[in-house]
Amino acid sequence: MTAILWAFDVVLAVTLVALAAGVLATASLFRSIVLFIVFGLTMSIAWARLDAVDLGLVEAAVGAGLTGALLLNTLGHMRSQAEFTPEPSHGPGGRLALALAAGTAGLAIGAAVWAWPDAFAGLGDRVDTHLAESGAQNPVTAVLLNFRAYDTLLEIGVLVVAVVAVWALSPMRGRVLDADPPGLVLAGFVHLLVPVVVLVAGYLLWMGTDAPGGAFQAGAVLAAAGVLLLITGRVAPPQLQAIVERGAVVLGLVAFLAVGVAVMAGGHAFLELPDAWATTLILLLESLLTISIAIVLVILFAGGRTDAAHPPEDAAP
Amino acid sequence: MARRERTRPVPADAPWIVWTVVLPLLAAPVAFVLGRRGLAPFAAASSLGVAASVAALAWQVAAQGVQRHRLGGWGAPLGIELHADGLSVLMLVMTAVTGVVVSLHAHGTFGLGGHETREPSGRARFWPLWLFLWGGLNAVFLSADLFNLFVSLELVTLSAVALVALAATRVAVAAALQYLLAAMLGSLLYLLGVALVYATEGTLSLDELARGAPHASVAPPALALLTIGLALKTALFPLHFWLPPAHANAPTPVSALLSGLVVKASFYVLWRLWFQAFPGVAPFEASMLLAVLGTGAIVWGSVQALQATRLKSLVAYSTVAQLGYLFLVFPLVGGPGGLAAWQACAVFAVSHAFAKAAFFMAAGNIRLAAGHDRIADLDGIGARLPRSFFAVGLASVALMGLPPSGTFVAKWMMMRAALESGQAWLMVVMLLGGLFSAGYCFRVLARAFTPPTDTPLQPVPGSLDAAALALAVIALATGLFVAPALDLLAIGAPDVAGLGQDGPR
Amino acid sequence: MTLTLWYALTGVALLVVGVYGLVSRVHVLRQIMAVNIVGAGVFLVLVAGAHRRPSGAIDPVPHAMVLTGIVVAVSATAVALAFARRLRADADERTDGAAREDEARAG
Numbered sequence: 001m002t003a004i005l006w007a008f009d010v011v012l013a014v015t016l017v018a019l020a021a022g023v024l025a026t027a028s029l030f031r032s033i034v035l036f037i038v039f040g041l042t043m044s045i046a047w048a049r050l051d052a053v054d055l056g057l058v059e060a061a062v063g064a065g066l067t068g069a070l071l072l073n074t075l076g077h078m079r080s081q082a083e084f085t086p087e088p089s090h091g092p093g094g095r096l097a098l099a100l101a102a103g104t105a106g107l108a109i110g111a112a113v114w115a116w117p118d119a120f121a122g123l124g125d126r127v128d129t130h131l132a133e134s135g136a137q138n139p140v141t142a143v144l145l146n147f148r149a150y151d152t153l154l155e156i157g158v159l160v161v162a163v164v165a166v167w168a169l170s171p172m173r174g175r176v177l178d179a180d181p182p183g184l185v186l187a188g189f190v191h192l193l194v195p196v197v198v199l200v201a202g203y204l205l206w207m208g209t210d211a212p213g214g215a216f217q218a219g220a221v222l223a224a225a226g227v228l229l230l231i232t233g234r235v236a237p238p239q240l241q242a243i244v245e246r247g248a249v250v251l252g253l254v255a256f257l258a259v260g261v262a263v264m265a266g267g268h269a270f271l272e273l274p275d276a277w278a279t280t281l282i283l284l285l286e287s288l289l290t291i292s293i294a295i296v297l298v299i300l301f302a303g304g305r306t307d308a309a310h311p312p313e314d315a316a317p
Numbered sequence: 318m319a320r321r322e323r324t325r326p327v328p329a330d331a332p333w334i335v336w337t338v339v340l341p342l343l344a345a346p347v348a349f350v351l352g353r354r355g356l357a358p359f360a361a362a363s364s365l366g367v368a369a370s371v372a373a374l375a376w377q378v379a380a381q382g383v384q385r386h387r388l389g390g391w392g393a394p395l396g397i398e399l400h401a402d403g404l405s406v407l408m409l410v411m412t413a414v415t416g417v418v419v420s421l422h423a424h425g426t427f428g429l430g431g432h433e434t435r436e437p438s439g440r441a442r443f444w445p446l447w448l449f450l451w452g453g454l455n456a457v458f459l460s461a462d463l464f465n466l467f468v469s470l471e472l473v474t475l476s477a478v479a480l481v482a483l484a485a486t487r488v489a490v491a492a493a494l495q496y497l498l499a500a501m502l503g504s505l506l507y508l509l510g511v512a513l514v515y516a517t518e519g520t521l522s523l524d525e526l527a528r529g530a531p532h533a534s535v536a537p538p539a540l541a542l543l544t545i546g547l548a549l550k551t552a553l554f555p556l557h558f559w560l561p562p563a564h565a566n567a568p569t570p571v572s573a574l575l576s577g578l579v580v581k582a583s584f585y586v587l588w589r590l591w592f593q594a595f596p597g598v599a600p601f602e603a604s605m606l607l608a609v610l611g612t613g614a615i616v617w618g619s620v621q622a623l624q625a626t627r628l629k630s631l632v633a634y635s636t637v638a639q640l641g642y643l644f645l646v647f648p649l650v651g652g653p654g655g656l657a658a659w660q661a662c663a664v665f666a667v668s669h670a671f672a673k674a675a676f677f678m679a680a681g682n683i684r685l686a687a688g689h690d691r692i693a694d695l696d697g698i699g700a701r702l703p704r705s706f707f708a709v710g711l712a713s714v715a716l717m718g719l720p721p722s723g724t725f726v727a728k729w730m731m732m733r734a735a736l737e738s739g740q741a742w743l744m745v746v747m748l749l750g751g752l753f754s755a756g757y758c759f760r761v762l763a764r765a766f767t768p769p770t771d772t773p774l775q776p777v778p779g780s781l782d783a784a785a786l787a788l789a790v791i792a793l794a795t796g797l798f799v800a801p802a803l804d805l806l807a808i809g810a811p812d813v814a815g816l817g818q819d820g821p822r
Numbered sequence: 823m824t825l826t827l828w829y830a831l832t833g834v835a836l837l838v839v840g841v842y843g844l845v846s847r848v849h850v851l852r853q854i855m856a857v858n859i860v861g862a863g864v865f866l867v868l869v870a871g872a873h874r875r876p877s878g879a880i881d882p883v884p885h886a887m888v889l890t891g892i893v894v895a896v897s898a899t900a901v902a903l904a905f906a907r908r909l910r911a912d913a914d915e916r917t918d919g920a921a922r923e924d925e926a927r928a929g
Binding site: 108109111112113115116117120121122123126127130146147148149150151153154155157158160161162164165167168169243246247249250253254257260261264268269270271272273 | 332335339342343345346347349350352386387388389390391394395396397442445446449452453456464465468469471472475476478479482483485490509513515516517519520532534535538539541542
């Protein structure tokens with residue numbers, strides 16, 4: 001059993017490094033992106049091997065799925081211009097020097113990793129001690145929504161900034177998606193799949209406080225359904241014209257801040273969830289975050305607005 | 318650490334430390350939802366509100382000493398803490414003063430519509446991003462947690478990058494993309510440093526790290542990664558390649574915010590790590606390497622500024638050069654006079670922020686009036702743009718380090734520390750840098766004394782000149798406020814005198 | 823060699839490959855993928871280090887950090903790709919002869 005697991009670890013590691021090298025070395029950009037998506041999926045196996053199921057879910061949905069789709073979508077836009085060939089920007093000497101430098105730095109970092117103590121609890125014991133007070137049974141959720149909720153708050157801020165940034169670049173020229181009308185099979189498939197996906201998202205959200213899952217996983221899965229609807233032309237890309245759409249984007253952030261400030265009125269610290277309310281507040285926050293995360297990810301996928309369908313809302317003086 | 322024993326904030330002491338972060342982060346999404354409706358008054362009220370919370374926190378720290386807040390009610394190491402000491406407050410005040418004045422400039426700039434940005438709606442995009450940036454900067458200056466600093470810096474970076482792209486020209490978007498990729502790599506190297514630290518120390522709290530003796534075989538590579546990542550984000554020579562195009566091609570108020578404030582955020586983190594979280598971990602040779610790179614920055618940035626063909630490029634390269642001074646201080650902090658060097662660095666960072674932001678605004682005003690900013694073609698308009706060129710002159714005095722600017726006092730303190738610790742070569746570099754900055758500032762000022770021509774000029778709204786002049790005057794007057802700034806810096810200052818075991822004695 | 827060490831070293835290898843790719847490649851899509859590979863390597867180091875508790879359970883703090891890191895990386899990647907598309911759109915527009923004002927403005 002151990003030998004098999006070891007063989008598995010060796011194969012997985014070699015595959016990861018080979019895929020990474022392939023992404024960067026393959027001449028065709030399209031193949032390179034496909035390898036990148038495979039790389040992301042392989043990463044999620046590595047996460048599972050390290051008992052990080054929470055991460056495996058996010059990596060597969062967001063890391064491989066959404067980033068891959070975004071890359072392909074962007075490549076589609078670029079295709080109109082030119083095909084790309086591998087592009088060595090340095091001479092062989094420069095590349096050798098660069099490889100040596102990167103390799104040496106890698107060895108130094110590897111040596112530091114080698115010196116790690118074999119047994120090390122980190123903050124795990126403290127998390128266990130206070131898990132019962134956190135309002136979540138899943139320790140990762142407890143860290144994200146309670147112990148280090150402030151990190152998550154700022155991270156949601158980063159997501160909103162990404163939307164504003166993409167929005168600021170509008171108007172995009174041409175169509176956002178170069179999608180052909182879906183065939184009957186795909187249309188029927190989407191018809192069946194979307195309700196299932198929404199159910200899965202709800203399950204992930206509900207279970208996330210106790211088992212692997214949570215707002216990010218649920219939001220990512222929900223976003224996948226949104227992207228499907230978008231690709232098959234069932235819904236128009238969000239245009240951020242309406243206050244409601246912009247409101248949905250910021251919903252999670254504003255609710256997070258509001259909860260954080262509201263508890264201060266009771267003499268608590270910022271973001272201090274009172275024990276009796278912790279579970280309820282975490283579920284409430286996670287539900288709102290799921291909505292915002294899903295909408296944000298769909299907007300990031302669509303990547304801006306189209307001029308053709310809707311003129312920019314403030315083109316008029 | 319039972320949960321009930323946690324200290325509750327006394328009601329009389331409002332937690333201003335929280336509000337300085339929460340207010341801008343709450344205002345930003347509201348500004349985003351508002352779109353253009355009522356945005357101008359809302360933005361003005363938000364800016365003043367954030368500035369008021371910073372003033373209240375500054376008063377609190379001055380009166381009561383270091384302020385701490387246990388976010389979520391969990392103390393470190395399980396939770397994240399906010400700390401406000403003298404250095405944090407000085408950085409917050411730097412951000413608030415620069416921010417309010419630049420906001421005035423931005424109000425005028427983006428109100429002009431298509432002049433500064435090709436897009437008709439720059440204003441609706443500018444305010445949410447700037448408020449996010451402001452919240453991120455305040456979060457960086459208050460965070461006492463290694464990983465939280467990563468997230469805060471990401472908030473800063475991504476808003477800054479998006480602000481550059483607001484110019485919407487091809488060069489600006491290309492510069493923003495390059496900036497983003499460099500900053501992402503910097504963040505990831507920093508995060509790997511955090512991973513190495515956590516893997517042996519088991520804590521992310523800067524306080525706990527400062528108290529513990531770091532794992533000897535892991536600490537140096539970890540600190541090296543943290544340093545390289547932050548140096549990339551601070552644009553330390555030779556990792557500065559992304560800065561000049563981004564700062565020169567951004568809309569003018571954005572250039573002012575980026576050159577004045579954003580590069581200081583990652584530098585501030587570096588400063589905290591070297592002298593507070595990991596005191597004595599870096600060998601003296603490493604601090605010498607930073608000083609040598611700082612020297613390289615001064616020489617290279619100045620030479621590029623002397624050769625720049627565009628005014629805003631000149632100002633951007635001047636930032637590369639001036640950032641070099643901040644790194645000259647590293648080998649001095651451990652030596653005799655180290656505390657003075659440590660204080661001088663903070664004073665320099667603040668007065669540079671004011672001077673550089675003022676210079677950028679004035680340069681942008683000249684560009685707006687002339688319709689271009691090619692230095693060679695600016696002859697003959699100086700006399701017709703007296704206010705803009707006067708602002709350039711005042712900001713130049715501060716950049717060159719002449720009295721009564723804070724830069725003058727800061728350089729004076731640095732030079733004394735250099736002499737005291739027997740590193741006179743650093744003094745030579747500082748003097749040389751002053752000459753260089755005089756050289757490139759006079760390239761601009763000389764245009765003011767050419768005979769007037771009748772090239773057609775665009776009118777510059779009064780608020781734009783007022784903003785540039787106001788900040789230039791503030792930059793010049795910082796020297797008069799060095800004494801209270803030093804008093805403030807003493808609150809919670811690290812014991813840098815005991816650091817330089819390896820330094821030359 | 824422990825499981826932790828093996829995967830942490832794999833993470834370092836990914837980092838080296840990614841940094842080399844980021845600096846040696848010039849196409850923006852490949853640079854964006856290279857940064858993401860660097861990120862995967864860093865995340866792997868973090869999570870591998872969380873697998874050392876004597877109790878056999880994982881340390882959830884690095885897991886939470888990586889979850890945050892992935893979301894941040896996706897946000898930055900999406901913005902980078904939006905910039906890349908915008909540059910391409912502008913280039914297309916220029917080939918159409920529609921706008922040449924940028925150069926004039928950039929002076």
